[in-house]
Amino acid sequence: MKVDGQARVLDANDRPIPGLYAAGEVVGMYWGNYTGATSVLKGLVFGRLAGTDAARRRPNA
Numbered sequence: 001m002k003v004d005g006q007a008r009v010l011d012a013n014d015r016p017i018p019g020l021y022a023a024g025e026v027v028g029m030y031w032g033n034y035t036g037a038t039s040v041l042k043g044l045v046f047g048r049l050a051g052t053d054a055a056r057r058r059p060n061a
């Protein structure tokens, strides 16, 4: 899935789908050699971005 800088899932026209976030393997994975621990770190970073944005956008926030 394609996401923006706040981990919001984008539709076919690159517009965020309200309330839908993604992080981890569903937003893409490395192939071949890569720096150790970066897969888990990627999920962690985008998961935090998603949680932060979701909390900011919650009703009555």
Ligand SMILES: Cc1cc2nc3c(=O)[nH]c(=O)nc-3n(C[C@H](O)[C@H](O)[C@H](O)COP(=O)(O)OP(=O)(O)OC[C@H]3O[C@@H](n4cnc5c(N)ncnc54)[C@H](O)[C@@H]3O)c2cc1C
Residues within 6 Å of the ligand: 023, 024, 025, 026, 036, 037, 038, 039, 040, 041, 043
């Ligand atoms: C053998 C191996 C070694 C690895 N070593 C490293 C490493 O050294 N360093 C590193 O950075 N990365 C490593 N990785 C990659 C890393 O583990 C993954 O990239 C990372 O765990 C992906 O996290 P995720 O949250 O996207 O997915 P997952 O960790 O797969 O989490 C998905 C979760 O969703 C749950 N789930 C699935 N379907 C449903 C459903 N319908 N309802 C509710 N829950 C559901 C699953 O049970 C699972 O707990 C390794 C992977 C493997 C397989």
